[in-house]
Structures are given as C-alpha cells and as structure tokens.
Amino acid sequence: MRDLKGPIGIAVAVWLAAMAALHFYFTGFGFPEPLKLASLHLMFAVPPIFLLYPAFKNSPRHRPSVVDGMFAVAAFLPSLYIYLDPGRVYDRSAFIDPPTLLETVLGTILVVLILEAVRRALSIALSILTGLVILYMFICDLLPGVWYYRDLPYNQIIDILYLMNGSGLYGQLTGISATIVAAFLVFGAFLQTSGMGRLFMHLGTFLAGRYKGGPAKVVVVESGLFGMTSGSSVANVVVTGSVTIPEMKRMGFPPAMAGGIEAAASVGGLIMPPIMGAAAFVMAEMISVPYVDIISAAFIGAVLYYLGIFVAVHFQSKRLGIASLPKHEIATFRDVLFDVHFVIPIVVLLTLMTMHFSPYFSAFWATVAVVVSAWLRTHTRMGPMKIWTALVNAGRTICVIAVAVTAAGIITAALTNTGLLLAFTGIIKDLAGDSLFLLVVLVAISCLFLGMGVPTTPAYIITAAIGAPIIAEHGVAPLLSIHLFVLYFAVLADATPPVAAASYAAAAIAGANPIMTGFHAFRMAVGGFIVGIAFIYEPAITLDGSLYEIVTATAAIASGIVLISLGYVGYTDGRLPLWLRGLLIVAGIGCALLHTVPELYRSLFGFALVATVILGGRRYFAVTAERKPASELGNEA
DSSP, X not given: OOOOOHHHHHHHHHHHHHHHHHHHHHHHHOOOOHHHHHHHHHHHHSHHHHHHSOSSTTSOSSSOOHXXXXXXXXXXXXXXXXXXXXXXXXXXXXXXXXXXXXXHHHHHHHHHHHHHHHHHHTXXXXXXXXXXXXXXXXXXXXOOGGGOOOOOXXXXXXXXXXISTTSGGGSHHHHHIIIXXXXXXXXXXXXXXXXXXXXXXXXXXXXXXXXXXXXHHHHHHHHHHHHHHHOOHHHHHHHHHHHHHHHHXXXXXXXXHHHHHHHHHHHHGGGOTTSOOHHHHHHHHHTTOOHHHHHHHHHHHHHHHHHHHHHHHHHHHHXXXXXXXXXXXXXXXXXXXXXXXXXXXXXXXXXXXHXXXXXXHHHHHHHHHHHHHHTTSGGGOOOHHHHHHHHHHXXXXXXXXXHHHHHHHHHHHHHHHSSHHHXXXXXXXXHHTTOHHHHHHHHHHHHHHHTTTSOHHHHHHHHHHHHHHHHHHTTSSOXXXXXXXXXXXXXXXXXXXXXXXXXXXXXXXXXXXHHHHHHHHHHHTHHHHHHHHHHHHOGGGGTOSOHHHHHHHHHHHHHHHHHHHHHHHOBSSSBOOHHHHHHHHHHHHHHHHOTTSOHHHHHHHHXXXXXXXXXXXXXXXXXXXXXXXXXHHHHHO
16 A cells, blocks of 8 residues: 655545545445445545555556546546436346446446456455456356346446446445445444554453463454454554564564464454454354344354464463463553543443344444543543544545445346346355355355455355355245354455465564465354354354253353363373374364254263363373483473
C-alpha cells in the first residue's frame, strides 16, 4: 500500500474519513434505501483502491500515476449513475428491457475495475476466480454436460451483474458490507486506535507469561483477543507478530515454528467471540440468525481451537526447554487494571445485541462507548487526532472489504443465474455418493481450495452457496452448525499450505521458509479442523442440546484434540516413539469424531489415555534418566 503525502495524501485521507463517518452516521440514524446505499457504498469504496494500491511492484510508491487517477474517476461514475436514478433499476424488467449503451459501458467499466481493485488490494487468486466465473457466462452454451447453460447475450450479462435489482454489484452482499460489516469495521478501528491492544498485551502476559513456553502462550492469548477487533488474520499477524515473533525466537523457538504459532493464533481471532470476523456478520444476514446466537454457538468451538494450540505450545516448549518469560516482562494485575475500562464498549455491544437491537445499531453505541470510556483515564483519551486516525483507518479497511465482498457478489450472481451452481453441486454429490462423511470432507476441501489466497469473507460466501445446501439436504445438522463448519474451513485456509496468507506474513517477519511456516501453522491449527467437522456431527457444541449433551460432546472433542496434539508434537517428558504418536493421532480422531460411540465413553477413554501417556511417560522417562550416564543426558538435551 502507498504512503501518500502532500495534498493527494490529505485528499485521500479526507475521503476515507468521510466515508467511515457517513457509514457510522447511517448505523445510528438510519440507512437510505438499499440500492442507493449499495451504490453510495461502492462509489466511496472503489476509487481509493487505485490511489492507495500500486498496480505493479515497480509502480510509484508515494504517489498515484495518471492512469490510477483515471481508474479512480472511472470507478466513481457507474455507481453515481445508479445513485442518481435508482428508479431506472426498480422500474425496468430484467432480460426484457435492454440496457442502454451508456449502461452497458458503465457496467462493463465497473466490473473490469472491480477485478483490478481485487488484484491490487487483495489477491490475484480472487481476481482470477471472479474473471473465470464471468468468462463462463460468455461460453456456457458451448460447454458439454453439466456445464452447459443457454446462450447469454451480452446485455443479459450486464443485467445480471449491474442492473438487476438485488443481484451482482449492488446485491444483498454489498448491502451487508455497507451496513453490518462497515459498522463493525468502524468499531474495530476505534478499539485499536484507543489503545486497547495494550490491554490485550498485558492480559496475555498476565495470564500466560509465567508458565513454560510463556512467549508462545502469550501469543495465543494476545492474537486471539486482538484478532476479534482486526477482522483480518494477516493484519493480526503483522500487528502482533512484529513483537511476538522476535520474542519467541529470542527465547529459543525456531523461526518457522515461531511464525507458525503466530499464524495459527492469529487466524483463530476470526472465529473468537464476541467480535468475530466480517464473515460472521455476513452469515447472520444470509441465514437470518441473530448475531448474538452465532457468537454463542461459536464460543465452545473457539475455546477448543485454542486448547489445541495451547497443548501443542506447552509440550513443544518442554521439548525445546523454553522457560517462562522473565519476571520483569510479565504484566501485573495492576497493569491489567490500568486499561480495564476498555471492557465497557464490549459490554455495551453484547448487552445491546442480547436485547435484540440490530448489530449495526449496537456497534454504533459501542463505538460511542469507546470514545467515552477512553476519557475515563488520562493516558487513553481520544482527542480529535485520534478520532481522525480511527476514521481514516476504518475507511481504508472498508474499501478493501467492500471490493472483496463485491467480487463475491459477482460470483454468487453468476452461480445463481446460470447452471454453474447446479454443476458444482452435482459434481460434489456424484463424488460423495451416499456418504455424508465424504460429502463433508469434499466441502471442507472446497473451502480450503477457494480460500487459497482469497480473503475469508468471499471464500465463505462462495462455499456456503455451493456446499451448505447439499449438507442441509441430509438433515443431520442445523443450518447454523453447517455454516459454522463452512466458516471454520474458510478461515483455516489462511493457515493451510501451499497458499496461506497468514503463514506467509508470519514467515516474512520470522525470516523463515513460508512453506515450513505454513506446515507448523497447519499443525498448530489442527483443533480447528476437528471442531469444524464436529459442528456437523455434534451440534451440542453449538449449545444446541441438553447440558449433559453439551458437556459430554465438548469433553469428547477436547480429549481428541489433546491426543492429536500430543501425537504430532511427540513429546511429554521425553520423546515418544513413532508408533505411539501414530496411535495417539488415530485415537484422538476417533474420540473427537466417532459419533456412533456415545460421547461419554469417548471422553472417558480419551482423557484416560491422555493421563496414561503423560503420567506414565513422566514415570518412564524419570526412571530412564536415572539409568543414563550424564553424557547421554547432555546429548539428548
């Protein structure tokens, strides 16, 4: 991203702050009609992308080029046309009233510029995927078998993507981006600018710094907390990892492992209640489930995810001989209390959502509460400059999310208005046959594949459109559980090789091999893969069941995650033999996912095996150590 200076930098900052302020105003005092809101959203969000993000590596880094300026103006005009005359869209009949030449040109320009904006600000993978879907609309009548669809004239493609009410560029997804997502991005920007990160850092060292492997455990706590407000695993890695990764390396973690721990912990921030990533807000609108119900259902899964990372970090630290943080680096309870007033905005947010106020209205008052609560202590007060910085940062993030969600809107419009959706679902059904487990695995793989270099929100939207209805046909899990399953795998794609955005960012900071960093992140995040599949077979972990079912299901999955973590780390008080490590992994998968066996039996067996391995290993390695000469002990260390 460019670091713009001078008049251009000031103009762009004013534009971004004005956009964020306008969206913030709407959340508290009401939105315009949906089409005007969606067009206004893109009219503000798309042009700055071309000024902030260079086209190529050798493009100017401190000023936009003339072409960038032309692209910015061109991106403004199509949405302005819709905003000034929404009745044109409402009154016409799609596929019957042909678009005018001007509308055809404007629609073409905006679609092309969205692809370019996605390429610049996000990833070429999402841009190519969107382009391929658009290409399909041109050639669908030439393809054989399940890929065939009737001929779509160019004016009908423009209808689907640009002029059809509720579809494409100005469809439901863009509306969600302009309302709920924008509201929470403003809230998150104010939280970060206010200094809440210091509370998370102190809380992390206070809770985990004094234990073995303290630096890595602090990362797990801090990244999980910070990730709730950042909404981006990569942003989380960059902000927290710039401090935590060097600290882990200093304490003895290998660079790739340090980066992998940071990446896995940062990715989990997007599934950590009470403030999950933007995809969770999209989910609330897509399946018409209150957001407070989503964060309640996601709570146990998030705890289990971080349990797996904690267990792995603990035994990996024992294996490497890494101790706790030095005492002077551990925050005291007084340090935590120094910024504890920042809990107020979170309480305000949860209270309002629990009272069934809309999520964006709740976010509005929670943002106000950030500013008010910041003034309770001298060192955190938000003056005009801090508020300005928060608005600019919020506007910058809104731009990136807006083009990502709009690209997903283009893809879903093509999926639902052609035979492409049926083609994908038909292929998955044919491959899975009558096996629900194989179907779940195929959808999970699809999520990971679509998430390669693609942001979580569009990856979730696209995969939910394809995979969620197929699983729902089996009637084995509630719709909320199915969408949480899809969300988990869309999130975990950021930590899964070969293309793992969070792992790559962590590797750059750690100075490590990206593939090895991704491998460590994948291992650390294994609990997320288990929990994601468990959402389908164990709806009780979403609090959908009796207290007994919830407790036993949670215990069974927890024991399985602990066993798997022990298996791949391969260390308790000494190195575990390879055969035992394999056995632990297989037993862990069975305890977590073998739903034909009652949860109580699985949990009792799992924790009994954990206790046997840890306590038995402690005794065995103690006796072995007594029998070994001192020289052998030194070599083993």
